[in-house]
Amino acid sequence: MRTYLDFEKPIADLESRLEETKRLAQTSNVNVSEAVHVLEQSIDKLRQEIFQNLTRWQRVQLSRHPDRPYTLDYISLMCDQFIELHGDRTVRDDPAMVGGFCELGGQTVMVIGQQKGRNTKQRQQRNFGMANPEGYRKALRLMKLAEKFNKPIITLIDTPGAFPGLEAEERGQGEAIARNLKEMFMLTVPVICIIIGEGASGGALGIAIGDRVLMLENTWYSVISPESCSSILWRSWNFKEQAAEALKLTARDMQAAQLVDGIVDEPLGGAHNDHSEMASQLKTVILDTLAELNALDPQIRIEQRIEKFCNMGVVVE
Template sequence: MQYLDFEQPIADLEEKIKELRSLSIADEEVLSPEIERLENRVDELRESIFSNLTRWQRVQLARHPERPYTLDYIERITDNFVEIHGDRYQSDDKAIVGGFATIEGQSVVIMGHQKGRDTESRQFRRFGMANPEGYRKAYRLMKLGEKFDIPVITLLDTPGAYPGLEAEERGQAEAIAKNLKMMATLKVPIISVVIGEGASGGAIGIGMGNEVYMMENTWYSVISPESCSSILWKTWDYKEQAAAVLKLTAEDLDELKVIDGIIKEPLGGAHRNPDRSAKAVKNQLLASLSRLKEMSENELVAARIDKYSQMGEWEIASKAKTEQ
């Protein structure tokens, strides 16, 4: 288990427990009380730390290298998954995976960003940063879902769309914009869940849903804290301050009514208990599917458009103000 810097006190205590358990003392009564005391202290410390996380600490948790990724959730919450490859234009983008599956007998189209676990797979997946062909593959999948009247589920976890020259040459912005236009009027339910990082157009390019949820320790923003710090202060050193003012956590976006709810994680983060995390996501998906299946095509589209039209705050200037 890898520990983040703010988890170091927990790591130290758990290492001490491990050392005590490795001692070869015949009388277990000598060690058991001390081990139990330390275990209780770990529980108390974990509760204290994770009930008072800063926004930057939640960003760190969203990026934890052991956190479940899209394929981990697909394996745990779906049956009969059949992956679809390629965009029929350029190639098969490995940063976005998707296909057909069933959840408790309900057919779904499910897709999401996929990161890698080691150096080789991270390069293969480009750290979950999709090229235009990734978004065009997603477009193809969603239109297939519409054709066969199958709900669409998207899992968001990306530091952003791939920023390479070749991506721009092949129409990165156009591919994302085309997805947004299509998703606004797709005639089947769309449910989106932020399972890790939700950065900029790279995330929303597959994230315009009838219902949008965030897992407890994730972030969703137009820009990452590091990039925001780099623009405002010309250095990454102020990323913690940037995270604080961006209001990018699940609690922030729930309060701003950008999302429809928060999916709770096990204490310590989703990586602490992937099975329990997947069960929480599955329960939310089933509840949303049950609710959205009752709506007609026109109702789904109207509700989706209205949802995004209502976001944000604005004021219509009076005639007197405009004349000044």
Template sequence: MEYLDFELPIKELEEQLDKCQVIGQESDIDVTNTCKQIEKKLEETKKKIYKNLTAWQRVQLSRHPNRPYTMDHVHALCGDSWLELFGDRSFKDDKAMIGGLGKIGGQSFMIVGQQKGYNTKTRQYRNFGMANPEGYRKALRLMKMAEKFGIPVVTFIDTPGAYPGLEAEERGQGEAIARNIFEMIRLKTPIIAVIVGEGASGGALGIGVGDRVLMMENTWYSVISPESCSSILWKSWDYKEQAAEALKLTSTDMKKQNLVDEVIPEPLGGAHYDRITASKTVEEYIIKAFNELKDLSTPDLIAKRMDKYSKMGEYKE
């Protein structure tokens, strides 16, 4: 297990607990009470730390190397029913954007999402979860296929942004994202978007339009990352913590502003501490959202979706 800076007190207590248990196993000394005291202190420390996280600390948790990525959730939710589909039928298959058919709770879904890598090799293979235009066009192809056969869509969002390279711009990155937003707003089948990690900029919006937008507790969703915001406003990354607070990018902030519909609770310490429970909770929220949408007629579904996004950004002075 890797630990973030603010998790070091937890690391120290877990190491003490491990040593205490080893002593108990390798000697005749009864260390039961000592272990219980350490366990109690560990639990109290975890609650104290994780219930008072800053915006920047939640950003760090969303990027935790042990955090489950899109494919981890897909395999946990769909099991053997998962069938991956490839290619945009125009240029090539984008490995940063995955998609396919799978069953969640007995219901078939078309699943689309960004996928990051686990080590240097797979991160390069997945382009760090940053999709090219062909990735967004693949996603749209699969969503239009789902529309044709009346299959609901689930999108998993976890990206530091769309790929900003010259070749991506030459192939129409902006157009591809804009086209997805345009087409998703009028897609004739339910769409459930789930933010499972980073939700950055247009890269997230390209698959982020939904009848229900769900956000895991320790994730973030914003037009720009704290580091980029800091570099623009202060000409340095040193102010990323202040930028994170100012951007109001946490799940609590997004729910308060009615930009997401539900916040999915995570196990104490984050989704990486208990992947099974985390994915099970995601499944429950997806099924709940689908049950709320499945009986709506197509005109009502689209009208409600358009109304939902038309209201965003309204304010009174």
């Protein structure tokens, strides 16, 4: 059963009327084709009006939609012969961070990303997509493996943040993320980073240093979530919408601030409406970007990568 967000309720009402009209046609001899056509046009028009004027908080809600495709969904739809690799060779395997070699458009690539769960059991297993230090160390191990065999790296980012538990801090959460930042700058192979859902804080940044950083249309990327920002500034989560506006965390905001390199359009209504179309569009963008990056000398790629991140930010004296 499809899940509707609060601002999608008008669409839900019309779609409910459409289903009732279609059922009427099945149970009687009444010709309802004209009524069906009118309702379908009304739904399309309403959906366009709503999704052309989304607030920042509404885009945050879309990024968390329970039906939205996750990392393993994209891998399944885009890639052939995926071989998942496990473990950081130090502590354990972190199910919140997945990765492995696969064939993408006829070439072998390393795909790494955070994975959330669809139901309660999976969410507990995947720790809601919040990686521990061993998750980031596994990611780095796989990146180094890809570099050894001269294979491009694709990272898919979707996390509410790195796991903030005591045991994660004891095992060096900050050090693990910091090491990833340092090492990713110096990778000799092409690196493409894509925010496919939530991109929160260092948890996202730990696998987001690349030659190209892209965002899906209805995603967010920020140092803090709107709820956490609201709780710090207003001592309440009730101001999360105002916080989202102040943070300027959407894909358009990030591109305007030159913090990301591009935006990948989603199907009307969001990526959750059509997984196959979204994966097909993302695959095309990845292959086009890889062709561009593969043409560059590795040392030039590294220099451009470093320069891009060093140029970020504004200094006011």
